[in-house]
Amino acid sequence: ADIGPVGAAYRRISSELLSVAKGTKNFAAIYVEGLYGSGKTFLLRKIAHDILTKEELSNLFPIYFYLGEMDFLLLDALKSYINDVENYIGKRIAKPNVVGKPDDWKKKNNLLEWLKKEVNQASSRARKAEQQTEEFFKIIQKFNEQGYYPLLIFDEFERVVLTGDGLRSSESRAAFATFAEKYLELTRGHLYNGAFIVATTKSIAELVKMGY
Numbered sequence: 001a002d003i004g005p006v007g008a009a010y011r012r013i014s015s016e017l018l019s020v021a022k023g024t025k026n027f028a029a030i031y032v033e034g035l036y037g038s039g040k041t042f043l044l045r046k047i048a049h050d051i052l053t054k055e056e057l058s059n060l061f062p063i064y065f066y067l068g069e070m071d072f073l074l075l076d077a078l079k080s081y082i083n084d085v086e087n088y089i090g091k092r093i094a095k096p097n098v099v100g101k102p103d104d105w106k107k108k109n110n111l112l113e114w115l116k117k118e119v120n121q122a123s124s125r126a127r128k129a130e131q132q133t134e135e136f137f138k139i140i141q142k143f144n145e146q147g148y149y150p151l152l153i154f155d156e157f158e159r160v161v162l163t164g165d166g167l168r169s170s171e172s173r174a175a176f177a178t179f180a181e182k183y184l185e186l187t188r189g190h191l192y193n194g195a196f197i198v199a200t201t202k203s204i205a206e207l208v209k210m211g212y
Contacts, residue, residue: 005034005038005039006038006039006042006043009032009043010043010046010047013030013032013043013047013197014047014050016028016030016195017047017050017051017057017060017151017195018056018057020060020149020193020194020195021056021057021058021059021060021149022056026189026193027188027189027192027193027194027195027196028189028194028195028196029186029187029188029189029195029196030195030196030197030198031197031198031200032044032197032198032199032200033199033200033201033202033203034199034201035201036201040155040199041155041156041199044064044153044155044197044199045064045096045099047062047151047153047197048062048064048099048100048151048153049099049100051100051151052099052100052101052104052105053100053101053104058107059147059148059149060148060149060150060151060194060195061108061111061143061148061149061150061151062099062151062153063078063081063150063151063152063153064081064097064098064099064153064155065077065081065097065152065153065154065155066096066097066155066156067154067155067156067157067159067160067165067166068156068159068160068163068165068166069165070166071166071167071168071169071171071172072160072166072167072172072173072175072176072179073129073132073171073172073175074132074133074136074175074179075119075122075123075126075132075133075135075136075139076123076132078115078119078136078139079119079120079123081097081098082112082115082116082119084097084098085098085105085112086112088102088105089102089105089106089109111146111148114146115139118139118142119139122135122136122138122139123135128174129170129171129172129174129175129178130174130175130177130178132171132175133175133178133179133182134178137182137191137192140152140191140192140194141191141192143192143194144192144193144194148194149193149194149195150192150194150195151194151195151196151197152194152195152196152197153197153199154196154197154198154199155199156199156200157198157199157200157204157207158200158201158202158207160176161200161204161207161208161211162202162207162210162211164211
């Protein structure tokens with residue numbers, strides 16, 4: 001990641017996240033575009049790995065979603081992510097969305113326990129699919145109260161907008177519609193202090209046209 005476009009992207013993203021971690025910037029919205037095989041996922045995994053290993057980024061918390069491997073129900077996806085992290089810490093079972101080392105995650109045990117409790121409580125309130133999105137962002141906002149800046153990573157966004165792999169049910173389609181309504185607020189940093197990265201093969205506008 002030291003040379004070429006991937007290296008340049010890595011340095012630019014790292015600089016943005018460091019500004020957030022230092023508090024000199026409230027929010028960073030980052031867009032990554034590249035064809036399959038261009039190194040997007042490698043880049044994003046390296047970024048998430050850095051958050052867990054570099055002291056200057058320790059007040060960031062990575063939440064990594066592979067959108068083609070999940071229904072677009074963000075609260076359920078967050079619960080699954082927590083489970084993957086716990087299995088990595090306790091059983092050394094690694095999933096592609098969980099990076100770093102188990103001992104890196106152990107340092108965030110208190111935060112993980114808090115997050116797990118918040119998700120369970122939110123799940124009991126989210127009786128409709130649309131509420132999943134609402135409750136998800138309420139939790140993300142609460143990270144700031146815990147002294148952390150969440151970094152949401154949405155990898156393979158085309159798997160939702162173009163192929164529909166992330167919209168496998170009517171519930172997920174309803175949840176995604178609510179997310180789409182919030183997208184402008186999200187990318188402008190109105191929903192929480194932290195960062196958001198979306199990675200895709202083509203521009204979102206182009207994907208919408210192709211999907212249509």
